[in-house]
Amino acid sequence: MQRGFLAGGAEPVADAAGLTDRVGALVKRARRAGVPVIHLQNDGAPGTVDEPFTPGWELLVNEPAETVIRKTEDDGFAGTPLGDLLEGLGVRRIAVCGVLSEMCVSATARTALARGLGVVLPHDTHGTYPLAEIPADVVSRVAEHALGDEVELAPSATAVTFAPAGV
Secondary structure, three states, X not given: OEHHHHOOOOOOOOOHHHHHHHHHHHHHHHHHHOOOOEEEEEOOOOOOOOOOOOHHHOEOOOOOOOEEEEEOOOOOOOOOOHHHHHHHHOOOXXXXXXXXXXXXXXXXXXXXXXXXXXXXXXXXXXXXXXXXXEOHHHXXXXXXXXXXXOOXXXXXXXXXOOOXXXX
């Protein structure tokens, strides 16, 4: 949930304001439930909307005490401590949200599934851009279904429930 994709810099993803509100509400519910909230922050190449230490690189829904893991690949597990962190916290199931549906969201969800984690993907908490003549909502929907039947596709953020790790 980086500013450049949602609130400035380049053209925002489809329904950026709504997406930001829904993800923000989901994260607040997770905080209230006492579950870990981990933010992945992409370090884009020089000149890109998510170039480190530019306004577009900033996160939108994080709190100072929450873990932020910087990454350079679409997959949030690739070359990062994410897997070890989740294992150390006893996490067995994660909710994935953010941008871009067919890139970072999908790659991170795939690796989580491959690592044996349960993955919940709320339909209304990930977004992307249109691809040529394909509308953004169709791109997002295809990305969801390309994950296969192991992922739990929640109809909305409000349908997601949280339980502390180990429960």
